[in-house]
Amino acid sequence: MSSFCVSFGLFQVHRKLASSSFNGDMYETELLEQFSDTDATKEFFACLDQQLNKVNMFYRTKEKEFMDRGDSLKKQMEILLVLKSTFKEQQSKAGSSHGSKEDQSISSTFSTGTQLTLSF
Numbered sequence: 001m002s003s004f005c006v007s008f009g010l011f012q013v014h015r016k017l018a019s020s021s022f023n024g025d026m027y028e029t030e031l032l033e034q035f036s037d038t039d040a041t042k043e044f045f046a047c048l049d050q051q052l053n054k055v056n057m058f059y060r061t062k063e064k065e066f067m068d069r070g071d072s073l074k075k076q077m078e079i080l081l082v083l084k085s086t087f088k089e090q091q092s093k094a095g096s097s098h099g100s101k102e103d104q105s106i107s108s109t110f111s112t113g114t115q116l117t118l119s120f
Contacts (some may be wrong), residue, residue, distance in 0.1 A: 023058045027052050
């Protein structure tokens with residue numbers, strides 16, 4: 001675990017880089033000079049650090065959810081492009097053989113569990 005520090009005169013904020021992406025970076029405030037000897041100030045900044053870390057964890061979780069959703073939508077788009085291509089191929093074949101009465105349908109199940117069936 002490595003860290004870096006930003007100084008604001010009366011206090012420094014240390015960012016501890018986590019070893020895993022799930023835990024994420026954690027922040028800790030170090031009080032300098034006159035504020036460092038009061039318990040109330042220490043407790044206040046400890047609470048601020050805790051809240052900041054909660055907010056960061058929340059947004060890291062949301063970011064992961066949106067990235068996963070984006071991956072799912074990308075896969076669905078790829079499936080739809082294949083379906084579109086297959087549909088056009090079957091449509092052109094159907095145009096050349098007017099008398100064919102076979103069931104021409106395409107079916108695919110998305111990762112969300114939704115099934116799509118196209119009939120033509």
